[in-house]
Amino acid sequence: MNIQNTKNKKNKRSNRSTNSKNTEFYIVYTVAFLLIACFLYLRFYLNGKSLVWSHDGVPQHLNSLAYYGRYLRGILYTIFVEHRFSIPMWDLHIGYGSDILTTLNYYVIGDPLTLLAVFCPSSKTEILYEFLIFLRIYLAGIAFSRYCFYHKNSRQATFMGCMIYIFAGWTIYAAMKHPYFSNPMIYLPLILMGIDKIYKKEKPYLFIWSVAVAGLSNFYFFYMLGIFMVLYAVFRYFEQFGVHSLKNVGKWLGVFAIYSVIAVLIAAVILLPVIFPVLGTDRFKAENYVPLFYDKVYYQKYLSCLIGENMIQWGVAGFSAVSMTGIFVLFAKKKKYRTLKTGFILINLFLLFPFAGHVLNGFSYVSNRWIWAYGMLMAYIFVKIYPELFNLSLKEKRTIFVFLMGYCVLALLPDAARTQRNLVAVLLLVLATFTVLSFGAVFTKRKNLMLMTGGFLIAGVLFNMYYQYSYEKDYLSEFSGQGEALDKLETGTDLAVLKTGDKSVYRYDQMGTHSYENSSMQTGTNGTSYYFSVASGDITNFFNEVDLNTPWDYHYENLDSRTILDRLAAVKYFVVKAGEEEYLPYGYDTLAAEAEKKDRLYRAYECKNALPIGYTYDSYIPEKKYAKMSTVEKQQALLQGVVLADSAVPETTPEFNDREVPYKLVTGSGCKEKDGKLIITKENAQAKLVFDGLDECETYLITEGVDYEALSPRELISDKKWNKMTLYEQKKVQYENSKWRYWKESQKAYIDVTGQFLDKTISIFTDKYNAYSGRSDFLCNTGYSEKGKKSITLTFENTGVYSYKDMKVVCQPMKNIESQTSRLGTESLKDVKIKNHELTGSISVSKDKVLVISLPYSKGFQAYVDGQKTELKQANTMYMALELTKGDHEIRITYYTPYLKTGLVLTCVGILCYICVVLVCKKRRGNKET
Template identity: 80%
Template sequence: MSKNKEKCIKWKNADFYLFYTLAFAGIALFLYMRFYLNGKSLVWSHDGVPQHLNSLAYYGRYLRKILHTLFIEHKLSIPMWDLNIGYGSDILTTLHYYVIGDPLTLLSVFFKSSQTEFLYEFLIFLRIYLAGIAFSRYAFYHKNSKQAVFMGSMIYVFAGWTIYAAMKHPYFSNPMIYLPFILMGIDKIYKKEKPYIFIWSVALAGLSNFYFFYMLGIFMVLYAAVRYFEQFEDRSLKNIGRWLGTFFVYSIIAVLIAAVILLPVILPVLGTDRFKAQNYVPLLYDKVYYEKYLGCLIGENMIQWGVAGFTAVSMTGVFVLFSKRKKYTALKVGFVLLNAFLLLPYAGHVLNGFSYVSNRWIWAYGMLIAYIFVKIYPELFTLTLKEKRKIFVMLLIYCGIALLPDAARTQRNMMAVIFLVAATFTVLSFGSFFVKKRNLTIMVSVFLIAGILFNIYYQYSYEKDYLSEFTGQGEALDKLETGTDLAVLDTEDSSLYRYDQMGTHTYENSSMQMGTNSASYYFSVAIGNISNFFDEMYLNTPREDKYDNLDSRTILDRLAAVKYFVVRAGEEEYLPYGYNKMAGEAEKKGKTYRAYECDNALPFGYTYDSYIPREKYEKMSVIEKQQALLQGVVLDESSLPETDLTFNDSEVPFKITTGKGCQEKDGKLIVTKENAQARLVFDGLDESETYLITEGVNYEALSPRAMISDKKWENMSIYEQNQVLHENSSWRYWKKSQKAYIDVTGKFLNKTIRIYTDKYNAYSGKHNFLCNAGYSRMGKNSLTLTFQNTGVYSYDDLKVVCQPVTKVDEQVKKLGEESLQDVKVEDHELTGKISVSKPKALVIALPYSTGFTAYVDGKKTDIKQANTMYMALNLAEGEHEIRLTYHTPYLYTGLCLTCAGLLCYIGVVLIYKKKRGNKKG
């Protein structure tokens, strides 16, 4: 195609894009007004505040800082690590999932933090808008009419995925932008056109988000396979191999271009507990899923992220598609295949990276549905009587099955079916009631837009109550200015330290916004060494990617260099041992927060004169491990003498009494009533922390029938039994058995053990928990367990252990006698000075990472992984200057691969230019 002809086509399509923009703006305004008129922002309260908005605001500051150092200070400095993120985290690997790599988030450099909410909301709609543009480019490439492309674009961009999921997670729209370009690139390669679009769309997808890049790769392969068998008659192994080789080369070039981000991000993810956890994958979904399935395609949201909700007219297109014999085979195969994916949990497991079952790939199904309508649009005007009969029968069958189950007959589903019936009858009436194509087009368009507007209206109706999950206008960023951080800042302490808290955090990651150093974290990508340490310590953090504190455990807070501990006024019982002096106070929304200073806190660098072999450490109990860390450093090997360990913990016998609705039997607690209780009575020790330890704990929900004893069942009437059986038929074992909560209450204290099972999407394989019932001068004598959920709570062991704190001050003092002084952290570098009287191991309370490089007196020194979570340096007797620098692991390797990919791409361009020159010659 000549350049002049391409320009002519683009000019002719200008009116399409103007009309598309106006229609998009109108529907987007309708959607936005659902928020605006209710005083809501588009920032989701749960993940939106601590993760999405927080990351976008941080990224803007981050980019501006880089530009400031470049143009004002005339040096290039790109920070790669930040102590304000969790215990200290890699910036790229933590924030890539949210902002880094997405070209659109670069706009944050132009917006102050106070303006981030506006940018955040603008980007939500910009991404959806661009998805429609991408879809139209694909559809126009395949020579479809403007009317058809317009309707298909509306179906694509205003489906359940965007009006529900993209509002929660803005970047969930990104794969919708890349998918059409990738598929168009595949078609161009098959037509032996330039592969540039394919290479760059794949590369940008890889740079943007590794999670959706994986899914895009699967659909890319499926599409290429279907298109091959559709277009080529030569299906010999030789020809298939030739095309496989072609796509392999171009795909490798694209992946190499993206390697600068893709490589350093993917490798840490593969080592996380959440990735390695064996999630429950049922053979089939619950019965209710299949009962609601057909209706949910055009109505309600399905479970496991099956957010279809396509405007009802799209299903009319499917009916027309299947009324045509021997046509559109590829689209029919695609429709059957993707519906099979939606119906089988294992497909959701595979498409979610072999993790928990999730249909977060449904945006790809949306493109198929939309393009089916685009392709069959011309057929609406040429239907034969026989085909109309088929469509009518399909409509009857669909409506009957979709609305037959009670669970499916929701207001939204029934209204969607009404739109479907009206649209389908409008199409069937063409040639009799409607005779002008223009009138049919207008009517179908009206039903299409009406279906979209209804889905939006109902999703954000008061009955659905989805709006309640979003923050108020202008409030989101303010929520990250927590009273906890304000109390810590009120100490006016300029030294380097961490703070911990109990029961005060409204949101994790607030330290990113406030510039403090906390013990909390909540991002999708977590540091494996921290999770491993938490596992060893039985910390009550069932999610490895979300942790709030160290459970007020004195030893763990000391080892983490926690100088301040924050509680709400009146809740001082949550303070660990040794935090006696109030050093800061702040008020936030009528609540008072107080920061207490530790009498004997450890600094960020402290020293051990002996070590514990890891092999020996791993054989200890959880309480012994905790005590051991105050006496010797845990290393694989060392030249230091081995630690002579002493332990003073005491397991105390207890009696358990169960209340109404709770029964103890064979190492299980069977709970048949919500908030049923069990009480543990014992004689605790003075000056101790009291621990409730559960090992091998698991949870299984009880169905309505299972909660009724056989004796009670026999005394029930047939009607009452049938009522229970009816409830039992809609009971969802998989859903109900995901998680459970046990409140642990003692004198003036209330904590919660959270149990996540392999049926929960955030399951990380954790089954051992230690709940710290708190420090007390006088020994505790009882704990009450309140079970929030009915079900069976099983465990391998349940015990109460008292941990005296009498030796803690002495042991901590020894570790801090010779410590790192004048510690400074700037960008990705830590410096300090230390003097030791004999050979020692300097432990630095930063998470161990291969990205750190250490220099002692200017000489590069090996960094050892110490105490599972932290880092250690061997020091000889004398004074030393310490410097640690950080570079993202595999970043330089990825950069080299990106350069190689760009060189390969240039080679491809030159080859195509040479071919073009030869043709002209």
């Protein structure tokens, strides 16, 4: 008994000592983190920049965080002030109306850290946004340190590993643009530590909850985490058990399967509703180009970019140069660290072959956004070999020297790799490696080697930061000014619409006025723009049917000023900048309000005959017949009959009055037509379509099957001109040709469409571009005019070959628009109110009709007519409809996120399973103690 008490006392003293040293470690880590983070932040602050990226940061990340804060406060208000429980699930202010959970999970909902938004006023969101960027990076270091300490690594080594891990290129570059890109860096070490605990037959709690929180936080990185989780479990199995029986393998597979399923079940309340919309998007289904190899320049810069500048396709490595010294030491130890060596080789193979980037990106476009996992491996390799730095043999030092020389030659031999950043990174690597090789000969104190190694490590980190945000790189120019980001979301467009004072339910559209999409989320207006990574597949399908002039399936700004589409979408106001009224669609001719923003005047024009949010048809068009119509016929048909699979109302045969007009193609300098293709050999070369347009029409340029292939510098020069060039001139072109990248250059192209009072753009995305969604047919509305148009000028911004299956000019008369619109709006939904996720209104119809509500169709909607549950049909591809009988009716439509109830049930099942696991673990522990 006395012996046992003595052991317990020793263990307690040991634990106190360990805790004390851990406390010292985290104090040092925190101070070091704050100093380096301050250095990084000052790069922004001293240049008057915020950490909000102008492109996605304003309309998506910051916008979502501000919205989420108000959303959470609204829920708490209903609970504690109104004493009721209500969670809004749908919002008309997001795009055409969107599910809140599925749209914002990718950005904020599910991430535990963003819950802090509930305490932050909207006006202070930018401060919280910046704080969360650094908090995530800080927590990633904490998670990494816990993994290192679990594996009995020293505090010195762990500290240096943390610096390598959290201040690599991924956080310096990617996490500044997309704050939540740091989240997987927090979860990965915890998940891997959880796997180790399971192998050691310790409690599986850490594994289950780490996987569950990762699943709740972001489905995109959860997929990648799952792949690395499996790879790590396999590596650790063979490291611990070697080649074993199938029975043992099956046992461990079963154990991990059970715990993984429990974790996924816990996350199902968010994960399940989010996954299904993602799988239905064109961006996910598009067949992107996946080459066998990257371009030559990628491999030329590959080695130097591991410790230097960024590679293409999100290959953002940029590890501190000292980490490469660790790799040299690792491979100098011939009979040790086989698992780490195998892992390093495998993960580099992932970076070398595009197919790996394709698989790890969800079988979508090629992207190496998984490189944060490489960062953990690099950091942990350094942690493991750190003790080896102090006892290298002469033979091992010679091997390291050979590795260093080989790396320097291979990394800097190609011209493309010898950039300033890469040269300095390699210089730091040489100094750090020679410092390690000098230990035991030039100096012998361990403390000196530790300080010098740590100094070179921090120098590498600071240099990478400095260069990434240097004036030469000009990365800072991509970020918003301090305090400006939220103000940008209060656009002049929205202010003009709000000044109308109109309290009814309607939408607005615009042309050329939006500084950012999604601004309606902040101002409470209802627009036609949208820019989030998860989009409704039905909206995309509708845009494909009418060939809307945008190549994106999740990013759209307007309806291209097309009168019919605006009427069908219940667009009551159209906003243009003062002096640009030529962009107004037909019928929007009454100035309703105007507002000034940053010295620009924005004007909102009203259509007196605009359709309300709910309008009625007395006939229908079968979907099969609608599918056979041309693009222009489809939009005309939608004003004459509702498109349904079947209906009780009579079928109609729509009448069409569009007219295709012949044109003559006149090519200018640098542009020639050949075999149905336009070959452009000079930037901004032009071609003109000359025709006799009709009066009082919208004139459309329709291009079908558009594709683009870039031309290399050599291909831009004819053989005749080439033969006349001097040898020097030819060599110069050949040099430029060697740096030219087909894969990169052929990603996208732009055609400016201009005419009298017109300037629009057709954007072409090829399957080599990461935003490619498969769209290749476009209808560009050149605008309405009382007098027939005579020409359209095409300006090709990019050199290359523009191919197309067909190109035509079509005139769409407006003379029937008003009568057709009036017919739909005569008997419409009145007293419409939309609150949270419920729409109510009343209607009176003189005969059996179909009520179309211009909200995007979703299985989450449920309709009640006069209190009776009624089938809600999908109509006109993207909207929804109710069949009504003659008489007066009260309409109520509610919304509940699809699969949320199922996900909630599964989450409850997962929690119950987890409780069972806890009880079993406690029982086993009790049995062992007994």
